[in-house]
Amino acid sequence: MGLTCTLLLALVAQQPPAQLTKPPELVQYVEAPYPAEAEELGLEGTVVLTLDVDAEGLVQRVELVESAGFGFDEAAMNAAAGFVFSPAEAGELGPVPVKITYRYGFVLQDPTATTTATVATATAADPVAPKPPDPINFRGTVLEAGFRKPVAFANVTVSIANTATVTRTSTQSDDAGRFAFRGLPAGQHVVTVRAPFFERLDTKERVRDGEVLEVVYFATRAERDPYEVVVRAKLPRKEVSRTTLRFEDVERLPGTQGDAIRVVQNLPGVSRTPFGVGLLVVRGAPPQDTGVFLDGHRLPLLFHFGGLGGLTSVVYARALEGISFAPGGFGPRQGRISAGIVELDTKFAATDRVHGEAVVDIAGASVFLEGPVSSDPNDGAFTIALRRSYVDGVLAGVLSALDASATLAPRYYDYQVRYDRPVGGDDKRMFSLLAYGSDDEILLLGSTTQASGAPEGTQSRTFFHRINPSFTYRPDTSTWFRISPILGYDFTNTQTSGDPSGNNIQFRLSNVNGGVRVDGKSPLAENLRLTAGGDFLYFRFDTDSTLPVFPAIRDFPSPLPTDTALREDKVTVPAVLGSAYAELEYQPFEALRIWPGVRFDLYSFDAVADVNSAVDPRLVEGRSLFGFDPRLSARYTLTDSVSLKAQAGLYQQPPLPTQFYVNADLPLLKAQQYSGGFEWKIIDRLSLDLVGFHRYQSNVPRFSGDTEVVDGVVRLVGFRPDGLRRSYGAEMLLKLEKRWGLFGWIAYTLSRSEFRRRDEEWGRNLYFDQTHNVNVVASYDLGLNWTLSMRFRYVTGGGLPTTTYRHYDADEDQYDRETGDLQRAPAFHQLDVRIDKRWIFDSWYLEAYLDINNVYNRSNTEIYVPSFDFKEEVAIPSLPFFPLIGFKGVF
């Protein structure tokens, strides 16, 4: 009788902030007796258990997940209760309790077996007395086909055929999938490899005298393991609303086109944007109020073409460890934004071997590679992701087929390269070097205008590059320190030829920036921890523009465009941004944790400009702004399955550079954020998160066409900080982690977003005000490597202008109108479906997907364009039924 067990640990995702940095390892195994009833019946079986392992590695609770019957369950549960693991660790949090899935396998051993040579683990010791050791003459490795992951505890049996009898000898593979046999007789033997959840593998091998036969067996997984993502670190969450996604969980969701970052748009608190463009509108706030951070540093943009291009983020999702999104209420570590936060963490490269993938679809192609630099772990490991679009070529064909008189030619590329290596020969010191960037170019060419005789068109290029080394020191499991310098260069250049006046205008902005960020965490007492840090950033913005000047003459209204003069303008704005933050984590008693924190921000701007520059002369004199943001969050564990949470804080952000250029008197935009709610773990892997929120923003810059005189020059006021916004509502996330082959969530947001001037009453809705926003996302393993995914969205319509009065302006030969509140456009609803299929080969697999947009061809309206007389709003529909095919090869 023998015993095979399979330990599958997948490191998780569900509840960081921190990830497990060290999984639990079984150090004391308890062998279960083979149930007599099953043995008599000649039955084998596998029992699936979940084990609650405490921070000391002891099993506190055993739960039966999948029964095998015939006495297997009791035997396995009793044995597993006596297991001892090495403690799991989660970065700075040190040892943490975890929940793992454990497969306890029972396999009948052939009574005729004469030899069992075990090199795998001590836990699978051979009950038969060992022979004197013979030399190893047959060894190999069992790997999972397609993925090349080691298959541990695979039972390898060699059937030795003599003239009269068949003798079988077996062994088990170790954690690395390795196995070996000693003293096999020469000749051709049948080899059988069996492992739970893998197809049986039969082959023949010839053993020769005096030679060592080495083989690699690729075992094909018989079914997708529904418990791949199972380990939940019970880490204390700080933010009231934070959702963390792992690439593996969401890469196949429809509508993402393989870009997992786009999944953020399907989470609670995020408004739907027209045509699915990649703008993050969080709780109704404009996209610039939400910050995106990559390894702690602000990312200049998240999606190519600023989101207007729509489809693709600038960071290759596979290069990320995780994506974390909080629609508000985040801690003081990050600032300069007043709404939500998206944090992207790049991943450590795989160190076992080189992995990679190549993706080709209608929009572009990409390559991803990761692996060790050499066989010596101290040499470090690397990650490389490269992507290049060819949308320009595809669109050219489409527009040509449509006989469109306009040309649209966008192209982009992006890259991320990361290198990690330990310093000093241990894991306490780690050096990382991250380089990343993006380059977008778009050509938009219209028809020839009569005024200029030249095609009306826009050409725009935007790129950024960053180099971000970092050094992390972890003297112990609860203390860490990180210093992270960064150097970057941003550039954008937009040229428009043949504008209505026949002018060629240009705006060029470059930005050299550099700085350093430091963060650290250390316990102050048993129930008190301090996280603190800050950053110091220097920017030098150089603008070189040829733009229409504010007209020195107020033209009489005419049907012809105003003949504006152009002015070349060069402005240099050095800016220094500094911040310091501190946050305590205080646990007065077991069930309660409190995180009081504070953040200071300093902004110092200057400008070097011509006398008659468009820049506000007050900026030339220099401006400084200060921010002080207190923040507090708390969490109370009511029961094992229910936690209460609440948060309050101040969030301030500077005006946009374009706003500040025109009006340097603008103050910081202030946002007060309050939220509270509860989390309820309904059953294992099914949880409900419900949050109510209120956000109030003041000092919001509002465009003003008023003029003022500064130093004898009439100029536009541009922006007045008299705007107010508020947003309130509730967000719900009902989420099922992978169970029964199913993964998905239902996200529902009920909200109201309004704005007004100081002297007005509330009542005007923001453009992205969406009362009901429902996202149902699900993915189901059909078996045989088929996966079916779907996304259904229902969103209250909005943004439809109302004309309260219209009249004809006889001087301009145009209609004017008075508009009222935006009214509700018809609701948006759409179903997207995606089907994935994998073909698994020995050392790689090929994946193809069919992503069908708008399955039932719903005619949704995305935006409205008014007719010339404002009599009607012409609806521009969303994409109709549209299938998209893509391929990915992974090794």
Add this chain to the structure above:
Amino acid sequence: MRRLLVLLLATSGCFELPDEYRIEDLRIVEVRAEPPEIPFFRSAPIGGTAEEVFASDLANEDIRMSVLTAHPDLDAEFTYTWFRCARENENDDRVGGYGRVPCEPEDDEVEAPLVADSDDKELIFRPEPAYEFSPVDLLVNDLLNSGSDQVGFVGSLAEDPRDLFSGLRLNFHVRTVVTDAAISVDTPSLDGRKRVVLFDPAIVALVLQAARDGELGAVPMVQGVDIPSLCTNVSAGQYGTLLRYLQTRVPNQSPDYLELELTREGATSTVAYDPRQGPIELDAGESLLLAGRVSDESFETYRVIDDNCELVELDETMAWSWFVVDGELSDHITSLEAERRDFSGHATRYTAPTDFEGDELRTRIYSVLRDGRGGSDSLVIEVVVGR
């Protein structure tokens, strides 16, 4: 960018916007003011004191306002109501009103008749599309009712501080109502807005002097605008130049629409449209190039005071707006600059319809000429399309 994206979507056939040139509803295509610009005083001393200026004789001649209305039914009948936006509150600084429509009821603005001394609020109703009145009489009446001083009153009429140097714009409105038509339309009543420029050299000189002297209290103030600093740095020499300009300035004149040039498809020569010879006869689907011709005097060269109190010399550019009841046009707007007198170079192509009932279709083309400073003229072309 947004305009180009909309263009891209539109040319890709994603959606269709109605053509601006096509008369498918009640339309106002022109509101003409003759003359387009008026002074306040008949002959006030330029460079004189406020007392001297405001003691001068008023230039209270009538102007003639007229409206050209179009309708899918060529024989539709209309009525017209002329009005302005004024305030009932006599203590309000902005007594003159002449603001934009709609008059805001919550601001106590009301639609007021164009009668100077009328106490009632009956609007001026006319069955014919023209009305004559004296804007200066209106202004004086409003001034007397306001209780404000004269300079402050003038300032209250400015929409923008620069108007004090380049001309105040008085808004007048006409409401056109369809009274009888064989074709029903979406818009039975439509308002039109027309500006009349009030430019008095003596008042401009007063403003210049006040700004130069830094007499804050004496200079008209407009909310949100620090007027006195606008022309505070004017040197004595420049001030003299500005006064000479004001003394010799010629008010804007309406352009003179001489004739319409027609070029039939395939023809090498053009002919002038003469309405006395009856409508233009076209075959279904036939194309015609249309180009307006104006007199040389219509291209006026003029000077304005810019924000830096510098004189800038400019030339008028003529702009034609074209409308059709049936058929298609290649361009809704055509234009011609003063230095390029090639009238054929700004033509629009008219294509007669092919889809109509009966053997013959009577239709109409409207051509409206504007000089970009408030002056306008127009031509209505009758067309008969046969099969």
